[in-house]
Amino acid sequence: GGASGPSGVSFSPDGTRAYITDTASNTLSVVDTSTGEVVDTFTLGGSAVDVAVSPNGTRVYTTNYNQGTVSIVDTVNGTVSTLTVGSFPTSVVFSADSDTAYVTNQTGNRVTVIDVASDSVVTTIAVGGRPVGIAVNNDGSRLYTANNQTGNVSVVDLTTNTVIATISTGFQPTYVVLNSDGSRAYVTNFASNTVSVIDTGSNTVLTNISVAGP
Numbered sequence: 001g002g003a004s005g006p007s008g009v010s011f012s013p014d015g016t017r018a019y020i021t022d023t024a025s026n027t028l029s030v031v032d033t034s035t036g037e038v039v040d041t042f043t044l045g046g047s048a049v050d051v052a053v054s055p056n057g058t059r060v061y062t063t064n065y066n067q068g069t070v071s072i073v074d075t076v077n078g079t080v081s082t083l084t085v086g087s088f089p090t091s092v093v094f095s096a097d098s099d100t101a102y103v104t105n106q107t108g109n110r111v112t113v114i115d116v117a118s119d120s121v122v123t124t125i126a127v128g129g130r131p132v133g134i135a136v137n138n139d140g141s142r143l144y145t146a147n148n149q150t151g152n153v154s155v156v157d158l159t160t161n162t163v164i165a166t167i168s169t170g171f172q173p174t175y176v177v178l179n180s181d182g183s184r185a186y187v188t189n190f191a192s193n194t195v196s197v198i199d200t201g202s203n204t205v206l207t208n209i210s211v212a213g214p
Helices: none
Strands: 006-011 017-022 027-032 037-043 048-053 059-064 069-074 079-084 087-094 100-107 110-115 120-126 131-136 142-147 152-157 162-168 173-178 184-189 194-199 204-210
Touching: 017 048, 027 048, 048 087, 059 087, 059 100, 069 087, 079 120, 087 131, 100 131, 110 131, 120 162, 131 184, 142 173, 142 184, 152 173, 162 204
Parallel strands: 006 048, 131 173
Antiparallel strands: 006 017, 017 027, 027 037, 048 059, 059 069, 069 079, 087 100, 100 110, 110 120, 131 142, 142 152, 152 162, 173 184, 184 194, 194 204
């Protein structure tokens, strides 16, 4: 939670706006991507870290690490509200249909599930130790968390909101992304200087790719 300055960026679906969180000033800047000018600024909760824009463009969520909250920007009305989630919320992602948002909470080892229409918490899902990164596949059936403390990825069945597989990766996995068809998950392992490639059909690691160290 000691970071300062710009920390997260996400783009509107049409690419005309960039939304940038600033941890030091606790603000969200909206930048016109064609001119590079800041066209709007919103005040957020403390220590804003990650930012995500819903696929339909109507919501922008930021995780406020030190406050245990999510700031919700309604891009249609230009309003900001705050929702309490868990301890040290870090990453946020929307489902492809924009109906649901998911937030990792590093302390408590849980994912908060948010109903976007009502901007309210629906439930929480227990995952591995200190979840940081998070990804959801396109059909909304699976969620993946990179668990920094326990060195693994939790695979969650979103029909039941339960972990159905735990996949060991390298040391301190931090972020996870899926390819376009969801058949592969890529996990950055901070302390191993590797990227784990996961077959999401079998929930197994296919390979670990070595990358440059610090």
